[in-house]
Amino acid sequence: MFSKVLIANRGEIACRVIRTCRRLGIRTVAVYSDADATAQHVRLADEAWPIGGSRPAESYLRGDVILDAARRSGAQAIHPGYGFLSENADFADAVEAAGLVFIGPSAASMRKMGSKAGAKILMQEHKVPVVPGYTGEDQDPALLAREADRIGYPLMIKAAHGGGGKGMRIVRAKDEFAANLESCQREAKNAFGRDRVLLERYVEKPRHIEFQVFGDRHGNIVHLNERECSAQRRYQKVLEEAPSPFVTPELRARMGEAAVAAARAIDYANAGTVEFIVGQNGDFYFMEINTRLQVEHPVTELTLNLDLVELQLRVAAGEALPASLVRNKSVPADGHAIELRLYAEDPAQNFLPGSGRLTTLRLPAASRHVRIDGGVVEGDTVSIFYDPMVAKLIVWDRTRDAALQRLREALAATEIVGPKSNVEFLERLVRHPAVTGASIDTGYLDRHLEEFLPAQAEPVPDAWFAAAAAAVLLDQEAAAPLLAATGSDPHSPWARADGWRLGHPGKRVVVLVQAGERVEIAAHGNGGDYTLDWNGKQARVRHALLADGAFSAEIDGHARRLRAGVDAAHVLLHDGQTRRVFERAAAFAYRASAGGGGDRVV
Template sequence: MFEKILIANRGEIACRVIRTAKKLGIATVAVYSDADAKSQHVKQADEAIYIGESPAAQSYLQIDRIIQAALATGAQAIHPGYGFLSENDQFALACEKNGLVFIGPPVAAILAMGLKATSKALMEKAGVPLTPGYHGANQDADFLKQQANNIGYPVLIKASAGGGGKGMRLVESEQDFLSSLASCKSEARSSFGNDDVLVERYVVNPRHIEVQVFADTHGNCVHLFERDCSVQRRHQKVLEEAPAPLMAEVKLESMRQAAIEAARAVKYVGAGTVEFIVEQDGTAYFMEMNTRLQVEHPVTEMITGQDLVEWQLRVAAGETLPKQQHELSIHGHALEARIYAEEPEKDFLPAIGQISYLHYPEQSQFVRVDTGIVEGDEITTFYDPMIAKLIVWAPNREAALVQMHRALGEFHVEGLGNNIAFLDRIVRCDSFKHARLDTNLIQREQEALFNFPNPSNAKLIVAAAFIELLLRLQKNQTQHRSVWNSAPLWRLNITGQYQVTLKQEEESQQVVFSSTAQGFKAEFAGQCFEISGELDQANHAALQIDQHKFGLSFSRSTDLITVFHNSQTIRFDVAQQKFNQEDDNSSDTGLKAPMPGLITQVLVEAGAVVKKDQVLLTLEAMKIEYSIRAPNDGVLTACYFQVGDQVKSGDELVAFELSVLAADVPEEAEA
């Protein structure tokens, strides 16, 4: 076994690898950029080496610097994690040339599975079922169009070197094929440096199921069952589970064996995932193989009881697989939710900033949190905005859903937007509860997932105001310890009365509290409540409203009190409301950046006449490209940034003058 390894990654996965390495007595070396100097993976590792500036291209993608860090610290092997260099054949080759063990598959296997077209040709030869389509080398546009016509619409055009939803276009009709092809090739060229594509039949309402495989250098190869990753947005996974529910065992076993055949076809070694696109009747087609550990590997660990990172380390050290196929079995059901700093209600716009308050659910054999983030950390534009992975286990799927709902309710984040409430709505929506799964689930359940009532009600508003009152009284007792302040509710011959005013979405909520022998009487919006309680621990209050006793978690900042209720985050302004003329955009003739990011395209020049909704430029943040569109017809008078410029949230991007549409001019004037 290795004595020391370097982890060529950051954040959650680096912390995950460190955890297993410590269990095995292996020393660890972390690498870090400017943005990660104080990160958890740096603190948890035995050593840490600085490798460059914050952008990944200047740090985590610098092969030479990472190799030198490993050599300088005496590391014997490098674990690439996932993302970054994990599937980079040149990195694996550099490790090999420098006498370092790459904790991953052989270079030949990475190359074989790195291009979709190449891998599909290999799979076809190995007898692994493929989606009907064209996977060849001929890239002539007219030829590809003819192939699409032969397949029948709708079809998918996919970048051969693509991944993560990039370089993919759905084409509904023959008329749209050539323009979609050009767009797909352009994106593939800029994202992957390779514009080769393949064309496949589009499977309507498919499930996305993947099989975890493992192979060693001694000829052993096993599967560790499958995961259903159908719940996605923009081709990015949102919720994963294992095993795949409501799928015939014979179909699942066929997929598992096909995955092993795929691994054997490329002489695979280590952890790999074979992904299938699956019809609703269970007919499966090979999609691709990920030659690394997957983000969602914890659900497999929860149902098998195996540590997959330990398996990786043992296989890379030359040992045989820890278990053979007959020794592996499924126990219970596991779910994983990816907690992201993003705002689902704003088209999943990434949320950038500092986490002012963070509370994780209590971990146990049933609840697990994988993360590299703690309270006070900042989510930046440089890396993926995932805060943590929340994984739950239960004896069956129904119980796992209950466990996930509870755990999400105990997961609290403040300081920036997050998707916790959105994930909880998915877990509780009919389609997911009854395992009616496909990659269009979020769109199909849009009404339930996005159109929901304001979660605050009279009792919740009174509870938030009461917590604010308790905080003020607590502060008063701490700062003023005279006999007159030791019992702040005491008044001579009168009832103590307090008023707390909260503001939510520009609406003031005024609650008046009068002290009573048992606690307080609260008056709000013509209603009366008996309320009592205490701050029983930091960020938690034990309350009773009328005859209802309950606990409520909260956070308090300079001008906000936030309560966390049933997976919802409800914010109230408790400071003087500030009104700023700049907030009124009714006469604004500029467009501001909605988030920090990189300008990837500037499609207009100063002086250009633009139409409403015309794309003016594109902005990339968190691996997602956003189009900045003209809010009205007009003339562009200035463009303040160029391609490659980094912008901050709120930066003015362009300026233009509004114009009158010709259609609005009276006919007499036109004459």
């Protein structure tokens, strides 16, 4: 086994690899860009080396600089993570040429998957089912039009080189083909430098099901069951789970055999994923092989009680796969696991990526049922230069229904303040009938996105305003003794937070901002008993308590309990289904007057 490994990546996956290495007693070397000088993967590694500017092209994509860091640090192997250089065959060759071990498949295996057209031909030769289509090099538009007629509509035009949903068009009728072909070729040329396309039959309402495969350098190749990734938006995975609720034991056996055959076709060693498109009747076709560890690998780990990074390290070090995996054609799944990705993005603005400081980051506590794979902590900054993922939230339980409920509870305990996040979108996702009923297909989210987004200007019930105001009052009262202790007289009545003033009835003003609206709430009382007045409305709050992340109180004769997070800037309340976030504002605001002075606004 290696004694020192360099991780040629950043963020969540770098932290993930470091954790396994530490458990195995392997020292780790991180690399970092200018933007990542204080990042968590840098702090977690045993040592870290700078590799250049903030943009990926200036740092994480500079294989020569990363290799130099590996040599200088004395690392024996390089783990590429995913993204960046993980599927770069030239980099894998350079690592081997430098006398180091690349913890992944060989460059030759990668190159066989570098072209979608070439990969499809290779799979056909090895009896792996492929979607009927055209993969030839002749790109004459007239020939492509004839081939499209032969395949039949609907069909898909796909860039032969590339990925990430770019260079793809669905054509549903003959008269739409020419315009879509020209558009797809232009996009492929701009994105990948080559405009070659392939044609294939379009499977209506398909499911995306992938098989984890693993090979060693002793001739063993196995599959480790499937993951379903059908919940997608614009070809990007949103929810992943294992096992697939769609796959029967018989279908699993057939797809597993095809996955192993696909891996053997390229002499595969280490971790990889064979991706299939699956029709509603169970017909399945090869899509591609991802020649690396996948972002969603934790759901396989939780259902099989395996550490796939440890297997990667052992196979790269020359060990054979465990005999228990090799002798079994299928490893029984233990329970059900689901993964979501928490992103700094704004679903209301077409999922615009966000950036900025995470002023609040509350995640559920890790347990047997909840796993958090993250690369940032509260106070860190989500950079504009990289993928805005905050963390991966993975849950496990005995059944799918139980896992979904674990996921709802975990999301309810999640709070991200700073950049916008997709938490509320994910909460709607895991309650949607298409997800709970396991009927979602790869295009469902794009066809019905409005069902997963909050309605505009949803009215906030009065009880929520009362609860938020009471939570603020309790937070102020809890903080007052600490502030008083820093003064000269901690027992002074002026230090009390109940609105006491000499000769003046106790009154405090709490200002909350919700959906841009400023609401001023006058409060009388203290210690959990308050009368609240705002906008001609009144609420009576009794027995309020804020403790251990929960708010409980009787509001107008109705007792309730809410999850709660309160800080100097925000109040988060959650009733298990609905999330409400209120901004806290100063009771007195000031605006400049025409004369240059300040007018106080109460």
